[in-house]
Amino acid sequence: QKEVEQNSGPLSVPEGAIASLNCTYSDRGSQSFFWYRQYSGKSPELIMFIYSNGDKEDGRFTAQLNKASQYVSLLIRDSQPSDSATYLCAVIETGANNLFFGTGTRLTVIP
Amino acid sequence: ETGVTQTPRHLVMGMTNKKSLKCEQHLGHNAMYWYKQSAKKPLELMFVYNFKEQTENNSVPSRFSPECPNSSHLFLHLHTLQPEDSALYLCASSQDLTEGNTIYFGEGSWLTVV
Numbered sequence A: 001q002k003e004v005e006q007n008s009g010p011l012s013v014p015e016g017a018i019a020s021l022n023c024t025y026s027d028r029g030s031q032s033f034f035w036y037r038q039y040s041g042k043s044p045e046l047i048m049f050i051y052s053n054g055d056k057e058d059g060r061f062t063a064q065l066n067k068a069s070q071y072v073s074l075l076i077r078d079s080q081p082s083d084s085a086t087y088l089c090a091v092i093e094t095g096a097n098n099l100f101f102g103t104g105t106r107l108t109v110i111p
Numbered sequence B: 001e002t003g004v005t006q007t008p009r010h011l012v013m014g015m016t017n018k019k020s021l022k023c024e025q026h027l028g029h030n031a032m033y034w035y036k037q038s039a040k041k042p043l044e045l046m047f048v049y050n051f052k053e054q055t056e057n058n059s060v061p062s063r064f065s066p067e068c069p070n071s072s073h074l075f076l077h078l079h080t081l082q083p084e085d086s087a088l089y090l091c092a093s094s095q096d097l098t099e100g101n102t103i104y105f106g107e108g109s110w111l112t113v114v
Helices: none
Strands: A004-006 A011-014 A019-025 A032-038 A045-050 A054-058 A061-066 A071-076 A085-092 A099-101 A105-110 B004-007 B010-013 B018-025 B031-037 B044-050 B053-057 B064-070 B073-079 B087-094 B109-113
Touching: A004 A085, A011 A019, A019 A032, A019 A085, A019 A105, A032 A061, A045 A054, A045 A061, A071 A085, B004 B087, B010 B018, B018 B031, B018 B087, B031 B073, B044 B064, B044 B073, B053 B064
Parallel strands: A011 A105, B010 B109
Antiparallel strands: A004 A019, A019 A071, A032 A045, A032 A085, A054 A061, A061 A071, A085 A099, A085 A105, B004 B018, B018 B073, B031 B044, B031 B087, B044 B053, B064 B073, B087 B109
16 A cells, blocks of 8 residues: 655644645655545545645645645645644545545644 | 435444444445544545445455445444454545545444444
8 A cells, every 4th residue: 555644743833823734645646635624523524635736725725736746735824723633635546546545634723 | 414424423332243334425426435543543445335336345354344235325234343443434435536536524433342
């Protein structure tokens, strides 16, 4: 099984700051990348997807993809306490009909 | 509320019991999945069904037995489980992932084996 790696954290940022979450993947041929948010005791929910190199913005969230470096990140601007959750990076690998997940990064936004 | 519904939400069972987890999706998707989530581990894919045919069995012990009677329903039959099988079991569904779609999870079933 190919690898998707994330820093497990915890990552703590003050309210209003930018939170930066990082993910690397091993399959160079991967084409589709996703960020899920998982609140404690809940199931993962999709918040962003990105397919092309560069940045993709959706409200306070920006996903960044660099296929040459096999790196995908999620920036959360103006972080709020309600953003406190575990963020899971997921990758669809070449020819696979399945998502491979990282272990997740626990984010805490301090009021 | 999601389009993927799982029951029961919580289950406590003994090691000699037989129980089943149920999943139903209302999204018109053709693929359904079982994932296992344990503390400090990545989400582990267990089974994948496409158009109710099993396409992946990720070396899962035979004490877990999936059943997919149609594209909208998925079961996970459990028997003679071990305490280390205690985890959150997540059902998910999707359209074809090779076309840029992604998977959507149900709320999960918390399983405790005593």
